[in-house]
Amino acid sequence: MSLFLYKFVPHRPDFPATMTDTEAAVMGAHVAYWQALADKDITVAFGPVADPGGSWGVAIVEAATEDEVHAIRAADPVVTSDLGPVCIYPMPNAITRRS
Numbered sequence: 001m002s003l004f005l006y007k008f009v010p011h012r013p014d015f016p017a018t019m020t021d022t023e024a025a026v027m028g029a030h031v032a033y034w035q036a037l038a039d040k041d042i043t044v045a046f047g048p049v050a051d052p053g054g055s056w057g058v059a060i061v062e063a064a065t066e067d068e069v070h071a072i073r074a075a076d077p078v079v080t081s082d083l084g085p086v087c088i089y090p091m092p093n094a095i096t097r098r099s
Contacts, residue, residue, distance in 0.1 A: 003044065003091040004069045006059040008076075010084040013054025029077040034059060037072065044096075066090060 012018060019027065037043040046059035063069050066088065073079055073086050 005089040008057040026081045
């Protein structure tokens with residue numbers, strides 16, 4: 001298994017403060033989607049990043065192939081609703097805690 005960084009950047013830097021009710025519903029579905037992946041031990045960590053330059057979210061995903069992570073992205077509600085781009089970056093030399 002390999003680790004991948006998944007980065008979601010909303011179209012607006014002030015997105016959390018200005019999201020519409022429809023966008024808030026999509027974000028609720030997005031959080032539920034990632035919680036389900038965490039419950040299956042696919043997601044190592046996920047959540048918003050408190051960047052003073054603008055809001056964005058990150059997840060660390062464990063998968064056998066990059067194609068699996070692209071499939072996760074394709075089904076993510078923020079992607080299917082076009083709330084912003086999602087980039088995936090392999091982490092080939094990631095150091096993780098020992099179990």
